[in-house]
Amino acid sequence: MDHPPLPFIDLQAQRARIAPAVEAAVLKVVREGRYILGPEVQELERELAAYCGAKHCLTCASGTDALALFLMAKGLRTGDAVICPTFTFAATAEVVAWLGASPVFADIDPDTFCLDPASVERAIATAKAEGLQPRGIIAVDLFGHPADYDRLLPIAEAHGLWLMDDAAQGFGATYRGTKLGTFGDFTATSFFPAKPLGCYGDGGAVFFEDDALVEVLTSLRVHGQGQDKYDNVRIGMNGRMDTIQCAVVLEKLKIFDDEIEARNRIAQRYTEGLAELAKVPTLAADCTSIWAQYTLVLPTGTDRPALQARLSAAGIPTAVYYGKPMHRQTAYARFPVAGNGLPVAEDYAARVISLPMHAYLADEDQDRIVSQLRAALTD
Numbered sequence: 001m002d003h004p005p006l007p008f009i010d011l012q013a014q015r016a017r018i019a020p021a022v023e024a025a026v027l028k029v030v031r032e033g034r035y036i037l038g039p040e041v042q043e044l045e046r047e048l049a050a051y052c053g054a055k056h057c058l059t060c061a062s063g064t065d066a067l068a069l070f071l072m073a074k075g076l077r078t079g080d081a082v083i084c085p086t087f088t089f090a091a092t093a094e095v096v097a098w099l100g101a102s103p104v105f106a107d108i109d110p111d112t113f114c115l116d117p118a119s120v121e122r123a124i125a126t127a128k129a130e131g132l133q134p135r136g137i138i139a140v141d142l143f144g145h146p147a148d149y150d151r152l153l154p155i156a157e158a159h160g161l162w163l164m165d166d167a168a169q170g171f172g173a174t175y176r177g178t179k180l181g182t183f184g185d186f187t188a189t190s191f192f193p194a195k196p197l198g199c200y201g202d203g204g205a206v207f208f209e210d211d212a213l214v215e216v217l218t219s220l221r222v223h224g225q226g227q228d229k230y231d232n233v234r235i236g237m238n239g240r241m242d243t244i245q246c247a248v249v250l251e252k253l254k255i256f257d258d259e260i261e262a263r264n265r266i267a268q269r270y271t272e273g274l275a276e277l278a279k280v281p282t283l284a285a286d287c288t289s290i291w292a293q294y295t296l297v298l299p300t301g302t303d304r305p306a307l308q309a310r311l312s313a314a315g316i317p318t319a320v321y322y323g324k325p326m327h328r329q330t331a332y333a334r335f336p337v338a339g340n341g342l343p344v345a346e347d348y349a350a351r352v353i354s355l356p357m358h359a360y361l362a363d364e365d366q367d368r369i370v371s372q373l374r375a376a377l378t379d
């Protein structure tokens with residue numbers, strides 16, 4: 001091999017840029033000793049809320065907990081249904097099933113990979129036909145592109161449902177000129193290291209406007225506490241984000257906008273190099289993506305495993321998100337699906353491929369990825 005393998009996401013390149021600041025911030029927490037709910041936690045919550053224009057932000061232990069906290073606050077229970085895209089990471093539907101409720105899987109839009117509003121309508125009808133009570137919709141900003149809130153919110157309203165934005169991949173993107181964080185009733189995000197804004201472990205945050213939720217969520221995050229730690233007024237969880245991890249995100253937030261710019265430039269270069277050979281990602285009108293992934297849809301019939309093997313031999317890592325939609329997963333196959341099938345997700349599961357994407361991808365490395373991929377697709 002002429003080249004050492006490229007990383008799929010180069011966290012070390014980012015680290016090299018900010019190491020002194022991050023290490024000083026972490027060391028400060030270590031020395032001060034306020035490991036749980038230290039001052040950096042609230043500082044980060046204030047900064048994140050200001051960043052996306054949300055009224056309230058609370059950090060929590062992971063993106064999964066962020067999703068679960070809202071469902072717990074809403075009292076989701078057995079017999080309830082929540083509409084989720086089938087083409088997503090498992091956590092989106094997992095939290096619904098945790099609480100004994102039923103995810104009902106809907107299809108995705110072929111251009112944005114996000115929930116197809118028409119399929120959401122069908123999923124609501126399916127839920128009712130199965131004797132379930134539809135309670136809400138979880139929209140996912142898949143691969144960093146915002147879901148179609150202008151069409152999803154009126155559907156939620158017409159059916160009396162809440163809408164949660166699973167922005168684990170999308171935080172930092174904009175929908176019709178506004179940053180994600182304020183669409184629907186609640187937004188959840190993740191700081192898993194590989195997400196566009198990540199920490200050095202697990203972490204997450206929730207965003208919302210409703211003042212009444214502050215007390216409920218703060219309590220749920222610490223075992224349903226009431227007056228104090230040993231007064232429990234509701235069933236909660238241990239859902240706090242570590243002070244150290246908050247200190248890391250505070251430093252990364254300082255370079256986030258600059259990284260977003262770089263991600264957009266890199267995505268644009270991929271699109272220019274690959275548009276004739278595969279279906280490249282498109283942006284909906286007045287939307288920006290944070291490019292959590294740059295995902296192509298390969299021509300029907302492409303031998304994807306062979307393509308991946310060939311790229312891998314040339315030192316180019318690729319990934320398949322998601323090769324098995326949720327409704328095909330062993331643990332989720334028993335839950336209902338919208339209407340009579342989810343054809344876009346089924347088709348895309350066999351054809352998607354994600355390319356290396358991070359803010360530090362050098363032009364010459366990207367050019368090599370593009371030319372190897374072009375050669376592989378035209379041979």
Ligand SMILES: *Cc1c(COP(=O)(O)O)cnc(C)c1O
Pocket residue numbers: 062063064065088089091092140166168169189190191192202203204
């Ligand atoms: C990563 C991710 C989550 C879960 O976040 P964790 O912090 O890993 O718990 C939820 N939803 C989506 C769409 C994700 O990509």
